[in-house]
Amino acid sequence: MSAWDPRAAIAAKRDGRSLPQDEVERLVLAYASGEVDDGPMAAFLMAVLLNGLDEGETLAMTRAMIDSGDKVSFGDLGRPAVDKHSTGGVADGVTLVFAPLAAALGLAVAKLSGRGLGHTGGTLDKLEAIPGLSTDLEPARIARQVREIGCAVAAQTPRLVPADGAMYSLRDATATVPSIPLIAASVMSKKLAVSSDLIVLDVKAGSGAFMKTRDAAGELADACRELARGAGRRCGVAITNMDQPLGDAVGNALDVAEAVEVLRGTHRGDLRDLSVWFAARALEATVEESFEAASARAARALDDGSALERFGRMIQAQGGDPRVVDDPSAVLPRAPLVRPVVVPRGGTVTAIDAEDIGLAAGALGAGRIRKADPIDPAVGIVIRPKIGDQVETGDEIGEVHARTEDAAEGAIRRTLAALSLGEGPTPRPELVLGWREPPPA
Numbered sequence: 298m299s300a301w302d303p304r305a306a307i308a309a310k311r312d313g314r315s316l317p318q319d320e321v322e323r324l325v326l327a328y329a330s331g332e333v334d335d336g337p338m339a340a341f342l343m344a345v346l347l348n349g350l351d352e353g354e355t356l357a358m359t360r361a362m363i364d365s366g367d368k369v370s371f372g373d374l375g376r377p378a379v380d381k382h383s384t385g386g387v388a389d390g391v392t393l394v395f396a397p398l399a400a401a402l403g404l405a406v407a408k409l410s411g412r413g414l415g416h417t418g419g420t421l422d423k424l425e426a427i428p429g430l431s432t433d434l435e436p437a438r439i440a441r442q443v444r445e446i447g448c449a450v451a452a453q454t455p456r457l458v459p460a461d462g463a464m465y466s467l468r469d470a471t472a473t474v475p476s477i478p479l480i481a482a483s484v485m486s487k488k489l490a491v492s493s494d495l496i497v498l499d500v501k502a503g504s505g506a507f508m509k510t511r512d513a514a515g516e517l518a519d520a521c522r523e524l525a526r527g528a529g530r531r532c533g534v535a536i537t538n539m540d541q542p543l544g545d546a547v548g549n550a551l552d553v554a555e556a557v558e559v560l561r562g563t564h565r566g567d568l569r570d571l572s573v574w575f576a577a578r579a580l581e582a583t584v585e586e587s588f589e590a591a592s593a594r595a596a597r598a599l600d601d602g603s604a605l606e607r608f609g610r611m612i613q614a615q616g617g618d619p620r621v622v623d624d625p626s627a628v629l630p631r632a633p634l635v636r637p638v639v640v641p642r643g644g645t646v647t648a649i650d651a652e653d654i655g656l657a658a659g660a661l662g663a664g665r666i667r668k669a670d671p672i673d674p675a676v677g678i679v680i681r682p683k684i685g686d687q688v689e690t691g692d693e694i695g696e697v698h699a700r701t702e703d704a705a706e707g708a709i710r711r712t713l714a715a716l717s718l719g720e721g722p723t724p725r726p727e728l729v730l731g732w733r734e735p736p737p738a
Contacts, residue, residue, distance in 0.1 A: 301327055303337045310344040318357035321350075325361035329460035335467055342464070342473040350478035355520065356527040358478070362486035365460035370492040371440035374405040376447070377583035380493040381408065381575060382484065384517070387505040387655040388542035392420045392450065393556035394572035394599075397607035399579055400447025401598045402591075407443045409453045409491055412665070421452055426550040426629055426674035430617030446610045458486045477513070481520035489528050495582050495735060496525060496532040497575060502730060503540035505651025511536065511730055522733050531738065533582055536731035537571060541649040541684050544568035547658040548677015550629035551698065557625050560608050562600035567683070567728055569599065574729060582735050630675040632698035636705040638680065643689040644718030646682045654678060657711035661699050676700060678712055685725040688718070 306320050324341060327333040350358065371378065381395055396406040410432070412419035421432050434442070434451040442449040455462075461483050468474045488496050498521055501507070502514035518534040525532030544566065546555040558564035559572065576598075577591035586594075598604045609622040621628040658664060662673030680695040682688055697712065699705035 301332060303327065303333050303341070307337060307341045307344060310341060310348060313348045315351050316354055318353050321354050321357040322361040322364075325358055325460050325464075326365060329361075329365040329463060338464070339467055339471045339473075342468055342471060342476075342479070345479060346473045346476045349476075352523055352527070355478045355482055356524055359482040359486045359489065359524050359528070362458045362460045362464075362482060363490045366458050366490070367454060367456040368490050368492075369409070369436050369454075369457065371407050371436060371443065374407070374440065374443050376403055376405045377495065378405040378407060378443075378493045379495045379497060379579045379583065380488055380491060381406070381497045381499070381579070382488060383499040384480075384484065384501050385507060386501045386539040386543055387651040388544035388547045388552070388568070389501070389539075390423065390544050390546070390552045390556045390559075390568055391499065391572050391575060393423060393553065393608075394559050394568065394604070395575050396448040396450055397560060397611055398572060398576050398595060398598055398604040400607045400611075401603040402576060402580060402595060404447070404579055404583065405443050406448040406450075407439050407491070407493070408448075408450045409457065409487070410450055411453065420450060422672055422674070423549045423552045423556075424450060424615075424617075426553055427612060427617040427621050428628060428630075430612060430615050432615065434615070442611070442614050446614055447607060448611050449615070450611070453487065458490050461486050475507075477517050477520055480507070481517060481524055485521050485524040485528075488532075489525070489530060494531065495579060496530060497579055498532065498534040499575070500534060500536050501539035502536055503538055503651065505542065505655055506539035515731060518731070518733055526736070531582065531735040533578060533735040534733040535575070535578070535729055537729055538726050539651055540726055542651050542654055542680060543571065545681050545695070546677065546679050547654055548663045548698065549672065549674040550625075550631070551677040551679060553621065553629060554625040557605070557608070557622055560599060560605040560622070562602070562605075571728055573599070578732070582738075632675040632700060634699045634702065634705050636697050636699065636709060637693045638678075638695040638697060638709050638712050640688050640690065640692050640694055640713065640716070640718070642718065643687075643692070644720060645723045646684050646686045646688065646716065647719040647723045648717035649680070649682075649684060650715040653711060653715035654680060657708045657715070660711070661697070661704055661708050673700070676704075678708060680712060680716075682716075683725065685723045
């Protein structure tokens with residue numbers, strides 16, 4: 298029997314026509330199996346970038362991505378299971394805090410995470426900065442760990458939605474990444490292939506996000522929520538601000554150290570606030586606790602050490618050195634050079650280009666351009682002021698952790714260039730820009 302010819306489907310999308318859902322599914326599955334090669338799929342993806350997909354087509358693509366590989370079920374975990382996902386940002390260590398915090402609050406977090414790419418950091422890269430820690434866990438081990446501890450963060454299996462992996466690589470090579478239907482299908486295929494009672498998405502908007510505007514982030518949020526509804530899954534979507542780094546630390550070991558301080562209750566700021574916010578929303582949606590009461594309970598779990606205790610148990614269960622919760626600096630890799638970032642003049646911080654900060658950290662070795670690139674877990678940037686803060690001439694506002702003097706000097710220059718100073722008060726930006734509640738259970 299001859300191979301299926303995809304040209305009619307490609308021509309229809311080229312001309313702006315909607316495809317039957319079974320045609321979309323057939324094309325995706327044929328590409329995943331090798332029946333259709335890169336050339337025709339590249340043409341289809343470009344047609345989608347230019348002409349879009351309707352809701353039915355997007356749902357069909359998502360279903361086909363899921364059906365191209367394994368589905369993961371952890372069985373009855375004995376508590377509501379929540380999967381949280383971020384579309385990627387700078388100094389975004391929320392998952393490191395959220396997973397043990399949610400576990401301390403009685404929820405189950407069985408999370409399959411990814412690696413950083415471009416200017417954004419990856420949760421797996423951060424966790425793997427802890428000596429000995431493994432994120433390569435089989436589903437049965439994840440389920441056992443979640444039953445015993447309440448949380449596990451692991452790498453996605455290569456058999457999970459392989460069509461998405463192949464299509465993403467092709468999108469990257471053909472400049473077809475910035476398509477909201479394709480982004481939504483990619484994000485949600487991985488979420489819907491894993492069982493959970495609630496999906497909570499964090500769609501970032503701003504200079505350090507893939508979606509640069511609130512409108513674009515809102516469009517993606519609506520598309521993701523519609524895909525969850527079409528699959529019969531509960532999903533809440535937040536739009537959050539990424540016009541400046543969320544935390545202070547932009548690196549891998551540095552991110553872990555900051556997350557430990559948040560879990561210990563000694564670090565205040567946007568990273569803590571957003572972690573508490575997501576934990577409270579998850580409680581509100583699963584155990585019908587008011588948002589206000591849930592927020593207060595989440596804050597107490599950080600301050601009383603119960604969230605930190607869960608983090609330590611998770612690290613130990615995954616082979617990592619549990620001493621990281623007591624003294625991160627004694628356990629985590631450290632760069633040989635630490636150089637201060639000093640502002641040459643005073644003023645009010647009016648803007649911080651989060652993408653430029655992320656790229657500067659990547660140039661030190663903390664990030665990667667392609668998924669296979671190695672990273673250096675020890676290097677990175679710490680930048681403490683936020684928009685609206687006042688700095689004085691000569692203030693030390695952070696530091697660069699680097700391997701060489703040249704690299705450190707370059708990162709300092711780029712960090713200072715990303716910082717805009719002005720005169721007079723500047724309002725602090727909103728942290729949460731929007732929230733699409735999950736439907737009733």
